[in-house]
Amino acid sequence: MLKVKFKFPQAIFTTLFTHAKKTAPEEGCGILAGKDFMITEFFPLENTAHSEQFYEMKAEEQFQIIKKIRAKGLKMIGIFHSHPVSLARPSATDIKLAFYPDVLYFILSLQNPNKPVLKAFWIKDGEVEEEGIEIINEAKASKSSVKLGRNFTKR
């Protein structure tokens, strides 16, 4: 089992899934940002390659988004793209074109459209290493705090 390091709110996961479904059969892509090990925002970008096998993002658009992320006091954590029909594993092209050793590469597989699989990888000098991620349910967390409040009033 991988040790979980990065947390992913369910809402962001849903956004990624929706984006990937919308762009399919082409690969969808974008940038993920957050603070420390918590991912808080997804910025979709156009796959300028409009390909079913790989993705390309305009440098100018990436730059604009990174500026926005910094202005919010957040950090770029990862680059996202979808694999409409293949596994959540970096392709040979993904490895060859991974220019950022310090950001995570998130891949969402729609191979089974009813059970999307999201995985994250570090890609450095052609070497791939999977990183642990966990999807957390925010709705559940806020529900339990409501319950706590009720107990408090009873006392």
Ligand SMILES: [Zn+2]
């Ligand atoms: Zn890929």
